[in-house]
Amino acid sequence: MNKNSVIFGDCLDITKNIDSGIIDLIYLDPPFFTNKIQKQTTKDRSKILSFNDNWKNCDEYADFLFLRFVEFQRILKNTGSIFVHCDINANHIVRLLLDSVFGFQNFQSEIIWTYKRWSNSKKGLLRNHQNIYFYSKSKNFKFNFIYQDYSPATNIDQILQQRKRDEFGKSIYAKDSKGEVIISECKKGVPLSDVWDIPYLNPKAKERIQYPTQKPIALLERIIKIASSHGDLILDPFCGSGTTLLAAKLNNRNFIGIDISQEAVKITKERLENPIKTHSVVLHKGRDYFLNQQIDLEKYLFGVEFIPVQRNNGIDAILKQQFNNAPILIKIQKENESLYDAYQKLQQAIKIKKSQKSFLIQTHSDVHSLLNNFDDHRISIVKNLSAVLESEKIFKNGTSSYLDS
Ligand SMILES: C[S@@+](CC[C@H](N)C(=O)[O-])C[C@H]1O[C@@H](n2cnc3c(N)ncnc32)[C@H](O)[C@@H]1O
Structure with missing residues (x-):
């Protein structure tokens, strides 16, 4: 299988032909069990892009994913990881399946991707998040620490002063022999949490090509940076408009994308020729930055x-x-x-x-x-x-x- 390729077909058939243990990272954003046809009209209104997300019942959906997860587990390297994107429609099913194929002991995180999105008032709470399950193939998985800036509201003493545990195990500020506070070494920031506030692509974003349920490149870049290194091989078996592949290319990783839609493969190839990424000020500075300054x-x-x-x-x-x-x-x-x-x-x-x-x-x-x-x-x-x-x-x-x- 060639590196940096986009392949048309069912990802089950295609991954069966991939050698075992060669992929560093898999991200997938499969149909979410919405029981709808997902569609979007292109910006120039010339056509409607769509994919089918209708199922007989949840057993059919679970079987579909299970068979594919087994192949994905086989082709991952021992140091590899898988990130599975879903939402409230089937997150309960996805997690059980991942436990059974990858093992509960290899569950690493449930990432909550949260964003601001306004909608007409429907009875109930506005849904502003999706779930991404992160499982590794083994304990020996690749993981790069990412640090974020402190929130602007963080007390400066917490950033600057050294802390220690007192005799009751409580964290307190350390003091020197004269009773004065000790300034700590320059801190890297706060380790990245499992709740990610990354803006959804707005309808006018340059990056948006109107593929239904297209994800932002920034989201994929974060996953790629956490779980892979330069030159690694990344697979997206449900690549849609190719967002993962673009993020991989922009970050010097190799990639394989698969989609069952000819249209999706064509769009992905075109996007790879001319990668466009929207710069998000909210993402780089954080929402609080604007509120508090x-x-x-x-x-x-x-x-x-x-x-x-x-x-x-x-x-x-x-x-x-x-x-x-x-x-x-x-x-x-x-x-x-x-x-x-x-x-x-x-x-x-x-x-x-x-x-x-x-x-x-x-x-x-x-x-x-x-x-x-x-x-x-x-x-x-x-x-x-x-x-x-x-x-x-x-x-x-x-x-x-x-x-x-
Ligand atoms: C949610 S979309 C992916 C969107 C993508 N993450 C993006 O940012 O554009 C799901 C994709 O899975 C594809 N798909 C559905 N069943 C498939 C299968 N069995 N094998 C490969 N692709 C499939 C659909 O054609 C659709 O493009």
Whole structure:
């Protein structure tokens, strides 16, 4: 079987011809047991794309999946994993089947993919999530840790201060021999949880090609990054419009896609020729980022790797890197705040957080403040932080190096 191919046919027949133990990762988004024909009209309204999701009963659906899961389990490498996408229509069936084929001991996670979607009021709660079951073939499965930024509402002490367990096993802040808090090493962020807030493709998204139930590339990229490495082989046996294959291609993985619809195979091949991905600001910054910010951090910290800080008078952000194993604090002068007031608030924060290097971003000139002394060597007053960091050779854009004095 050729790598990087899109194959027309029933995935049961095709996977029977794949050698055992050669696939690193399988993602599948099969029909969900909605008992409908799923259809969408193309953007230019020239045709209707569809696939059939009608079944005699749930036994027929379960048998259909079971036979295919057995083949998928056989062709996975020992270090491989499978991610099965479903929703409330059949998640109870899917999970039992996966337990029986892959073993309950190989269940790793139930991922809840949540998104905002508005709909006409139907009696009951609005459904805003789908389920993705993650099973490994063995205990020895590939897993790459992913960290997310702290929520902007996280207390800054939790990010900066070292913690330890007390005699009752309770987590408390560690203190040194003088009773002072200990600043922890630069933390990577919060390990990714099993609830993923990734926007659904909006009807105008460039990435959207109107394939019924098309999934966002961002969702597939996350799965791929968690459970595979460069050069690995990824299979999507129900590839539809080829979203998994695009995500694999964009992330330097090899892929095989299968679909029983000629139209789907054609669309997938076309998309692979010209991959288009929608950039989601909500995904990269998080919804809370927009809700909580009173000042436009992006405007002043463009190009700088930072963690936003909320509910703190003296600090608006901290840099992701440290200086002499201590945090670098950022304060932005507010519209109705004098430079000297801002300076004093930052000084106070520096004392508590033990920072040795911090920045005050001046946003407007204020003549009265110039009469005061700005002689604290730990504070640099700057107008363009990004340019200053560049000239001071403080690393930007995701490098993990630390600056030593
Ligand atoms: C939910 S869609 C997949 C959508 C896809 N994840 C995307 O982002 O475009 C399910 C696909 O499974 C295909 N399919 C249904 N039965 C199949 C089978 N036995 N073998 C292969 N593909 C099948 C359908 O044609 C449909 O394209």
